[in-house]
Amino acid sequence: MASRYGSDVLLEKYPEQTENIIDCFSYSENKITKCVFVSNEGNPKVIATVSFDSTFDTRTATIDKLERDFTANEKNLFTIKKSAIEEINSGIIYVTYKNTSLHFIPLISGFTKKVFVITVPNKNGVVYFGNDYLFTFDSYNILKSKKLLHKFITAIDYSGNASFENKGGISAMHSHSAVDGEIITSTDICIIMLNEKVARWVSHLIVADNKVCVWSCDTNTLAVMSKNAFAKMSERPEKRKNRTNLIYN
Numbered sequence: 248m249a250s251r252y253g254s255d256v257l258l259e260k261y262p263e264q265t266e267n268i269i270d271c272f273s274y275s276e277n278k279i280t281k282c283v284f285v286s287n288e289g290n291p292k293v294i295a296t297v298s299f300d301s302t303f304d305t306r307t308a309t310i311d312k313l314e315r316d317f318t319a320n321e322k323n324l325f326t327i328k329k330s331a332i333e334e335i336n337s338g339i340i341y342v343t344y345k346n347t348s349l350h351f352i353p354l355i356s357g358f359t360k361k362v363f364v365i366t367v368p369n370k371n372g373v374v375y376f377g378n379d380y381l382f383t384f385d386s387y388n389i390l391k392s393k394k395l396l397h398k399f400i401t402a403i404d405y406s407g408n409a410s411f412e413n414k415g416g417i418s419a420m421h422s423h424s425a426v427d428g429e430i431i432t433s434t435d436i437c438i439i440m441l442n443e444k445v446a447r448w449v450s451h452l453i454v455a456d457n458k459v460c461v462w463s464c465d466t467n468t469l470a471v472m473s474k475n476a477f478a479k480m481s482e483r484p485e486k487r488k489n490r491t492n493l494i495y496n
Contacts, residue, residue, distance in 0.1 A: 269287035397432070
């Protein structure tokens, strides 16, 4: 969220600044989320920082144009993200689809260092699930494992949702293959939360072989149930009533 909105804020306020930018990445610190922009010089430095509170409201975002060296945490984030980009660029197993780009999300929590890669659209009105990866690194920022999170890619067009009137709201869904696993992935949650408001979703379903995950977009909570339980829950009230009467009569 910070990377998406941070770029918009910087471009609006200081468009000339973007000419010198080679990269950006975001991280949270003391309840503030910062998007730092990196210069394209031989010795990369931070040349701008856009900070958000928990609302991610661009009107209250602050911009610091102080040029400075990386902090230790920023240096590690920059290094593992750069390594993940190099891995993607060097491998024929990685794919970029038409009208999409790959977005790299470096995360450090304690001794755990990861870079998630998601597929994002280059045009509005569509969301992509799949073609996403997880790279993990050791304490020396050396790549130690790589994983494909979804076997297939799914495109969901929400461009017509703005004019869609339905008191029950709009639900979306995608499926998981056996390779993807039964449970929603962290990249699924990331993509849903990035797009749920503009897509006007009230829920998003992930359907696997044996389970259904239901993400509530209003509360950002998750329910996981068997397919059989989901089918019973989805029955029309009168059908459930008839089946109950049959059991007890």
